[in-house]
Amino acid sequence: MSIGAEVAAHLPFLRRYARALTGSQSTGDAFVKATLEAALADSALADSLRGGRVPLYAAFTKLWASAYLETVGDPRDASLHELAAQGQLSKITPLNRQALLLTTVEDFAPAEAAKVMEVSEDEVRELVREAVAEIDRESTTSVLIIEDEPLISMQLEDLVSSLGHEICGTAATRTQAVEVVSRQTPGLVLADIQLADGSSGLDAVDDILAIATVPVIFITAYPERLLTGNRPEPTYLITKPFQEDTVKAAISQALFFGSSRPL
Template sequence: MSLGARVATNLPYLRRYARALTGSQATGDAFVRETLEAALVDEGLRRMIGTGRAELYHVFNKVWSSGFVDTGVVVAGEGSHEAAAQARLSHITPLNRQALLLTTLEDFSIDEAAFVMDKEPSEVEALVQQAVQEIDRESTTTVLIIEDEPLISMQLEDLVRSLGHDVCGMAATRTQAQQIVAETTPGLVLADIQLADGSSGLDAVDDILKIGSVPVIFITAYPERLLTGDRPEPTYLVTKPFQESTVRAAISQALFFGSSRPLA
């Protein structure tokens, strides 16, 4: 397999991680692009990114750390959402969220995350614990669950309530979601993309975002349908089957950045 093919296999997941880390599709994609550009001019980095997934993330971490700490990179064109996200990040050290995302959203082991971050495993474990404590301090909100599988819907409901949030409704179709939103505006949406009656969770979310800005987390067994690069893509994406810790981390990130935008 060629170097390009090996990197391409892991690239959609690196883009997902970068977007969750930065809270922005444009900023996350910019850091991924800088990573690939750095590898083009450095033979050592180029060899490393083709070695494996952890190595690719390791190179990305070097670019992210340099860009965030030293230059304060801000990508224009994101408006008030990007400005607000960068303002929050300027006051909060990102390492704890980075450790949590690597070990939950990206499913790296503690040792692998330590390699990615250039930290000792004990340091990463401590950072994850700090992130969990930060999640526990998040303000409560109301959550709409758009999911057509009853068992998964109930699992998400239990998880959301265990985090101290309220569930304002559970919808299995786009029409049901419209009915719920007509009565109450959620503070967060958890949505599948393929619903019971053949309707689309993407369309249901677009309906909601036309009313107001609400953070959205997509939870789907088909992430490749959203990570194509052909259209604006979601910042927060969890793959089924999921770990509850992954959803928990995504909820924390989504509430931290506090807004979303339509997908089309």
């Protein structure tokens, strides 16, 4: 397999990581693009990317760590959610955020995350602990769950409640989701992509965002269909079947970067 093919297979997930790390699709994508450009200009770096996800994420990390304080892109083009994210970035230690995302959302083992970040495994574990402590200080909110599979919906309800949040409603269709929001605006939305009546979770979220600005976490068995770079894409995207720790991390990140109250 060529280097290009190997890297391409990992790009959707690197973009997901970059967006969650920076809180912005445009900023995250810009750093990913810069990483690829650096590899094209450096044959040794390009050859190292044959090693899979770890060297690719490590290359991205070196570039991001050297420039994360800089603003990429025009803030006038950012959404309210992205602006909130950019404002919050200065309030949490970047290394903590990296360790949390790598070991939860990206599902790296602590040893792999340590290689990406060039720190020890013990340091990774401590950084994750600190990140969770920082994020857990955020206030609780109300959550709307858009999911057409009853067992998964119940699992998400239990998980959300265990974190101290309230369930403002559940919906299995686009219409039901809008009905819930018409009665109470949630502080967070967990949304499946394919719904019971053939409607789309993406359309349901578009309807909700036309009413209020809230952070959204999408859940899908086919993340590659959304992470193409060809259209506005979700910052928070969880792959089915999911791990509960992954959902918890995404909820904490979404509430940290976005307001827990409607804007």
